[in-house]
Amino acid sequence: MFKRLDVIIIVAIMALALSSLAVSAVVRNMGSDKAAYAEIYIDGELERAVSLDEEADFTVEAGGGYNRVVVEDGSVRIADADCGAKVCVHCGRQSIPGSMIACLPHRLVIKVTGDSEKEEESVDAIAY
Ligand SMILES: [Zn+2]
Numbered sequence: 001m002f003k004r005l006d007v008i009i010i011v012a013i014m015a016l017a018l019s020s021l022a023v024s025a026v027v028r029n030m031g032s033d034k035a036a037y038a039e040i041y042i043d044g045e046l047e048r049a050v051s052l053d054e055e056a057d058f059t060v061e062a063g064g065g066y067n068r069v070v071v072e073d074g075s076v077r078i079a080d081a082d083c084g085a086k087v088c089v090h091c092g093r094q095s096i097p098g099s100m101i102a103c104l105p106h107r108l109v110i111k112v113t114g115d116s117e118k119e120e121e122s123v124d125a126i127a128y
Contacts, residue, residue, distance in 0.1 A: 036097060038076035040069065041109040052076060052095065052112070063106030076110055078103065 036052040042062045050056050056071040057079075067088065068080040075095035078088040081103060088103035097114030 036074065036095070036112060036114045038069075038071060038094075039111045039113055041111065043107045044109075049113075050076070060108065062103070062108040065106050067103055067106060067108055069110065076101070076112065078110070081106070 037049045038052060039049045040047045040060060042060065047060060047062075050069075050071050052071060052074045054071060056069070058069055060067045060069055063083075065082040067078050067083075070077055070079040073093075075093035077093045078091065078101055081089055083103055083105040088101055088106075088108070091101040094101055094110070094112050097112050099112045101110040102108070
């Protein structure tokens with residue numbers, strides 16, 4: 001009788017431990033996803049910051065020209081620009097905190113930022 005009760009308690013504790021692990025993993029992922037932003041700098045000044053959770057499509061005036069910025073699927077990219085070589089357009093999508101898109105002729109920089117936890121996580125992901 002006591003033995004069966006012990007087994008039930010052990011199973012219950014294990015189930016609790018497993019489910020709380022699963023819940024904390026899900027919560028951590030949700031938290032880090034919400035932390036990512038695209039910061040748009042013109043001439044070194046922060047022009048605007050856009051959450052990568054949102055969809056956005058807008059044009060930024062910079063350096064006598066324009067850059068069309070598109071935010072979708074948790075990433076940011078420059079979809080179009082009237083700078084010479086369009087290096088910024090060819091940078092493609094960026095979504096990892098710490099990565100950047102630069103348009104040198106327009107002195108425009110887009111920086112992907114996250115909280116420190118997300119940056120640590122992405123460093124770990126690269127390390128392994
Ligand atoms: Zn450019």
